[in-house]
Amino acid sequence: MLIVYLSLTGNVRNFVRRTGFDSFELSYTNPLSEINEDFIVIAPSYDDDITEIISSFIDYKNNQDYLKGFVGSGSLNYDDKYCFNAKDLSLKYRKPLIFTFEFSGTDNDIINFKKEVNEFGIASVK
Ligand SMILES: Cc1cc2nc3c(=O)[nH]c(=O)nc-3n(C[C@H](O)[C@H](O)[C@H](O)COP(=O)(O)O)c2cc1C
Incomplete structure (x- = not known):
């Protein structure tokens, strides 16, 4: 499995x-x-741009066929907007929204x- x-x-x-x-960083x-x-x-x-950029990647060629789920990184200071891009995409x-974490995550x-x-x-x- 790859993390995009x-x-x-x-x-x-x-x-x-x-x-x-293994991972792939989107531009x-x-x-x-x-x-x-x-x-x-x-x-x-961040804002709705993030949802749009990721959507354009998912909609490209056959990418959606391989999509398994989403994870969000955010900050709990944003209350009800916590990780909203990953939630919207899900x-x-x-x-599924598989997981959320703050900033770069703890161990x-x-x-x-x-x-x-x-x-x-x-x-x-493992
Ligand atoms: C301008 C700005 C807006 C943000 N808006 C949100 C938000 O709406 N919801 C949220 O959960 N986190 C928000 N964050 C926190 C970031 O999503 C968080 O720091 C994330 O780990 C950034 O990942 P990156 O460093 O890989 O870009 C915001 C951060 C900044 C600087």
């Missing part, structure tokens, strides 16, 4: 590196890349993220 992600200030990139999964200016294997998307939270594409978040990925049957990890 967007990262504007590096928090999501940092989280992804610590998971040890904010040109997200149209073709993926031919199962993937999840980790989205940071509703739009009817795929416990990495462990729990891997547990969730296992439980959703998306990938087998």
Whole structure:
């Protein structure tokens, strides 16, 4: 399984590196890349642009066929807008919101993220 992600200030990139999964970083200016294997998307939270950029990636060629779910990175200071981009994408594409974490996540978040990925049957990890 591949992690596809967007990262504007590096928090999501940092989280992804610590998971040890293969990954692909989307370009904010040109997200149209073709993926031919199962993937999840980790989205940071900013404004509706993020949902649009990730949607254009998912809608590109056959990418949607391989989409397994979403993960959000955000800040709880945003209350009801916490991780709203990942939540919106989950509703739009009817795929599970697998996990959310603040900023680049704690070591416990990495462990729990891997547990969730296992439980959703998306990938087998230790
Ligand atoms: C201008 C700005 C707006 C943000 N808006 C939200 C938000 O609406 N909801 C949320 O949960 N986090 C929000 N955040 C927090 C970021 O999503 C969080 O820091 C995230 O880890 C950034 O990931 P990145 O460094 O990979 O881009 C915002 C941060 C900034 C700087």
